[in-house]
Amino acid sequence: MRDEATAFVPGHITGFFSAHPDEDPTKAGSRGAGVTLTDGVDVTVEPTANSDSTVVLDGVEIEVDPVTTVLDTLEVDARVRAESDVPIGAGFGVSGALALGTALAANHVFERTLSYNELVTIAHGAEVQAGTGLGDVVAQAHGGVPIRLEPGGPHANELDAIPARARVEYVSFGELSTADVLSGDTEALTAAGKQALSRVVGEPTLLSFMYASREFACEAGLVTDRIAETIDDVADADGQASMAMLGETVFALGTGLSDAGYDPAVCGTHPAGAMMR
Amino acid sequence: MRDEATAFVPGHITGFFSAHPDEDPTKAGSRGAGVTLTDGVDVTVEPTANSDSTVVLDGVEIEVDPVTTVLDTLEVDARVRAESDVPIGAGFGVSGALALGTALAANHVFERTLSYNELVTIAHGAEVQAGTGLGDVVAQAHGGVPIRLEPGGPHANELDAIPARARVEYVSFGELSTADVLSGDTEALTAAGKQALSRVVGEPTLLSFMYASREFACEAGLVTDRIAETIDDVADADGQASMAMLGETVFALGTGLSDAGYDPAVCGTHPAGAMMR
Numbered sequence: 001m002r003d004e005a006t007a008f009v010p011g012h013i014t015g016f017f018s019a020h021p022d023e024d025p026t027k028a029g030s031r032g033a034g035v036t037l038t039d040g041v042d043v044t045v046e047p048t049a050n051s052d053s054t055v056v057l058d059g060v061e062i063e064v065d066p067v068t069t070v071l072d073t074l075e076v077d078a079r080v081r082a083e084s085d086v087p088i089g090a091g092f093g094v095s096g097a098l099a100l101g102t103a104l105a106a107n108h109v110f111e112r113t114l115s116y117n118e119l120v121t122i123a124h125g126a127e128v129q130a131g132t133g134l135g136d137v138v139a140q141a142h143g144g145v146p147i148r149l150e151p152g153g154p155h156a157n158e159l160d161a162i163p164a165r166a167r168v169e170y171v172s173f174g175e176l177s178t179a180d181v182l183s184g185d186t187e188a189l190t191a192a193g194k195q196a197l198s199r200v201v202g203e204p205t206l207l208s209f210m211y212a213s214r215e216f217a218c219e220a221g222l223v224t225d226r227i228a229e230t231i232d233d234v235a236d237a238d239g240q241a242s243m244a245m246l247g248e249t250v251f252a253l254g255t256g257l258s259d260a261g262y263d264p265a266v267c268g269t270h271p272a273g274a275m276m277r
Numbered sequence: 278m279r280d281e282a283t284a285f286v287p288g289h290i291t292g293f294f295s296a297h298p299d300e301d302p303t304k305a306g307s308r309g310a311g312v313t314l315t316d317g318v319d320v321t322v323e324p325t326a327n328s329d330s331t332v333v334l335d336g337v338e339i340e341v342d343p344v345t346t347v348l349d350t351l352e353v354d355a356r357v358r359a360e361s362d363v364p365i366g367a368g369f370g371v372s373g374a375l376a377l378g379t380a381l382a383a384n385h386v387f388e389r390t391l392s393y394n395e396l397v398t399i400a401h402g403a404e405v406q407a408g409t410g411l412g413d414v415v416a417q418a419h420g421g422v423p424i425r426l427e428p429g430g431p432h433a434n435e436l437d438a439i440p441a442r443a444r445v446e447y448v449s450f451g452e453l454s455t456a457d458v459l460s461g462d463t464e465a466l467t468a469a470g471k472q473a474l475s476r477v478v479g480e481p482t483l484l485s486f487m488y489a490s491r492e493f494a495c496e497a498g499l500v501t502d503r504i505a506e507t508i509d510d511v512a513d514a515d516g517q518a519s520m521a522m523l524g525e526t527v528f529a530l531g532t533g534l535s536d537a538g539y540d541p542a543v544c545g546t547h548p549a550g551a552m553m554r
Contacts, residue, residue, distance in 0.1 A: 104440055115424070115481040116438035143549060147392070154437075161393035163381055165553050204392040272420060272549030276442050 001111065004046035006277040007104035009097035010270035011037035011086040012139045013170070014245040015213030018193030019134055019186055020151035025125040029151030030134035032193060033200050033209055035168055035251070036143050039085035039267040041094060042277065043101025045078045045109050055080045055098070057088070066099035069126035074103070076110045085267075089175035091247025096136030099123040100274050108276060116141070117154040124153040143273035145209065147200060162204045165271065169257040169264035173226050173248040192219035206253060213242035224248055233260040278388065281323035283554040284381035286374035287547035288314035288363040289416045290447070291522040292490030295470030296411055296463055297428035302402040306428030307411035309470060310477050310486055312445055312528070313420050316362035316544040318371060319554065320378025322355045322386050332357045332375070334365070343376035346403035351380070353387045362544070366452035368524025373413030376400040377551050385553060393418070394431040401430040420550035422486065424477060439481045442548065446534040446541035450503050450525040469496035483530060490519035501525055510537040 017032030048054075053071050055064050056079070071078055080102050086092035100123040107114050114122075124137040139146045142159055145166075150158035196212035214231065217223050223231075227243050230250040234241035239256025243249065250257070257264035294309030325331075330348050332341050333356075348355055357379050363369035377400040384391050391399075401414040416423045419436055422443075427435035473489035491508065494500050500508075504520050507527040511518035516533025520526065527534070534541035 107440060113480050113482055113485075114440070115478075116421070116440040118437075119440055144393070144552070160395075160431075163384060163391070163393040163396055163553065201392075203390050205390055208390075271552040275421070275548040276440065 001047055002109045004044055005105040005108040006042055006044040007101040007274060008040055008042050008277055009101040009140050009274040010040040010143060011097065012093035012136045013037065013091055013249070013251050014135060015209055015242055016193055016196035016216035017135060017245055018190040018197070022152070025128040026121050026153040027151070027156045028128045028134070029124070029138065029148070029153070029157060031148050031151055031197055032135055033145070033147045033197065034139055035145050036140060036270045037086065037092070037168060037267050038270045039265065040270065041082050041084045041086070041097035041101055043098060043105055044081045045102060045105035047109060048077050048079050051077045053077050053080070055082070057082045057098070058084055064095060064098050065130035066095055066123070066126040066132055067102045069129060070099050070102045070122055071106065073122050073126070074106050074110065074112055076106055078106055078109070087172045089247065090172040091176070091244030091249045093133060093136030093140060095130070095132040096123070096127050096140055099126050100137050100140055104274060104276060121153040121155060141273045143270050145206065145269055147204065149201070160204070162206060162209060164206050165269045166206055166253045167255070167266065167268050168251055168253065169255065169266050170244070170249055170251040171230065171257060171262050171264045176246045176248055189220040192216045207240065210240040210242055210253060217243040222246070230262070233262070236260065278324055279386045281321055282382040282385040283319055283321040284378040284551060285317055285319050285554055286378045286417050286551040287317040287420060288374065289370035289413045290314065290368060290526070290528050291412060292486055292519055293470055293473035293493035294412060294522055295467040295474070299429070302405040303398050303430040304428070304433045305405045305411070306401065306415065306425070306430070306434060308425050308428055308474055309412055310422070310424045310474065311416055312422050313417060313547045314363065314369070314445060314544045315547045316542065317547065318359050318361045318363070318374035318378055320375060320382055321358045322379060322382035324386060325354045325356050328354050330354050330357070332359070334359045334375070335361055341372060341375050342407035343372055343400070343403040343409055344379050346406060347376050347379045347399055348383065350399050350403070351383050351387065351389055353383055355383055355386070364449045366524065367449040368453070368521030368526045370410060370413030370417055372407070372409040373400070373404050373417055376403050377414050377417055381551060381553060398430040398432060418550045420547050422483065422546055424481065426478070437481070439483060439486060441483050442546045443483055443530045444532070444543065444545050445528055445530065446532065446543050447521070447526055447528040448507065448534060448539050448541045453523045453525055466497040469493045484517065487517040487519055487530060494520040499523070507539070513537065
């Protein structure tokens with residue numbers, strides 16, 4: 001057993017999606033597309049002497065159901081410390097990052113000898129069971145600008161990607177509850193998600209991804225006044241912006257938000273999936 | 278049309294493999310496992326005014342069949358300039374890197390709007406048709422320490438990975454012809470490849486990968502005297518080394534070769550697959 005290990009998991013902003021429930025959490029998930037970010041979450045795992053596992057995120061002890069499930073599945077007790085570059089609950093996939101980072105780091109510390117796909121499957125299933133996300137974990141394991149063609153964990157899904165990199169800017173005004181949105185009427189959302197995916201599959205470029213995301217956000221009825229105003233400001237400055245699914249967050253490519261007079265966080269697309277530090 | 282674009286493709290050392298021919302080059306390929314490297318190949322593509330495509334590698338104009346096929350498939354004429362960190366023809370997947378890097382960079386320059394998987398499929402098929410490699414392209418597109426569970430391009434294959442990173446050292450004594458080995462009696466090689474894969478699937482760790490690779494090299498009868506001596510020297514210094522498939526190259530994890538008194542090139546596993554610069 002090692003002293004401790006740290007995994008880095010990129011943040012992930014979903015631009016559009018459709019939900020695909022299944023009784024088997026490793027088959028449930030979402031179709032859609034998003035950008036993984038060089039801003040992400042560092043997750044450090046160390047063994048505990050007693051049987052109480054704890055999770056501390058940015059210095060605050062919290063309960064994170066997917067992390068508990070991952071530790072239980074690996075049959076380990078651990079202290080999990082995480083530092084996040086991105087805001088919590090605002091559409092950056094922090095819960096997915098905690099689950100996946102815990103799986104990778106715990107596998108290393110406790111020498112569990114599981115494969116990458118097995119660890120991603122465990123984290124994805126834990127996240128789906130907890131209702132905290134549907135597609136973040138597999139996207140974060142892939143890196144780049146992943147397109148989720150078929151839902152589920154690595155053994156069930158099908159991924160492709162937009163072969164491009166970009167500078168990404170974002171501003172976050174607050175949280176939206178993923179659980180509330182997913183428990184509401186998702187019919188319009190699913191229809192909009194299918195249309196957006198079809199557009200991006202036909203033309204897998206960053207520009208087409210941004211168009212599809214913006215159209216999806218409008219048609220799915222999720223755009224708040226502040227979000228709409230910010231996206232319009234970026235468009236007025238000839239930029240491309242859309243809304244993070246699901247958070248009151250606007251992201252833009254290049255210098256879209258800066259050009260529009262905002263003071264955004266700045267990062268880039270992350271070429272690699274989650275990895276050991 | 279853009280002025281030019283550059284893609285980076287990690288080097289790839291295969292530790293063990295089994296060959297799987299198929300009439301369809303996007304389904305043909307190999308099973309096996311290897312390490313992708315932070316040492317790799319930068320491939321720059323720029324349009325030409327005339328219809329003569331050229332390939333210049335480290336300042337020398339060469340003919341590379343897979344690159345020609347990739348350019349033909351994308352229906353473009355281009356000047357391809359490549360700079361390689363790794364030796365040519367010594368088991369580092371340089372031809373695969375040239376094919377994949379050309380596909381990614383040409384797609385960007387000529388705005389061909391193909392997806393990542395489509396570009397990988399084109400490069401993989403071109404490499405298989407030319408007989409220069411069977412599994413490098415899909416491994417180089419994946420990054421990390423990929424396990425090739427099922428052969429073929431992205432639409433046919435199945436990949437997993439060893440969830441670890443490492444420092445990698447290597448020394449290269451010269452070339453081995455991939456075509457000669459693959460056109461010889463591959464029965465012993467295929468049997469040894471299956472056994473090695475089974476070991477690594479059962480225990481997907483770097484240590485088990487190195488054991489399996491060494492055993493494969495011996496059983497497949499590919500180890501030259503110089504290779505055997507070097508691997509033994511590393512073992513005597515308590516290190517882990519094996520032979521690159523296919524080249525007269527020894528690679529080691531950590532400081533294996535340095536500890537044994539060699540003056541190796543030093544790099545690391547590359548967490549990401551091939552990507553735009």
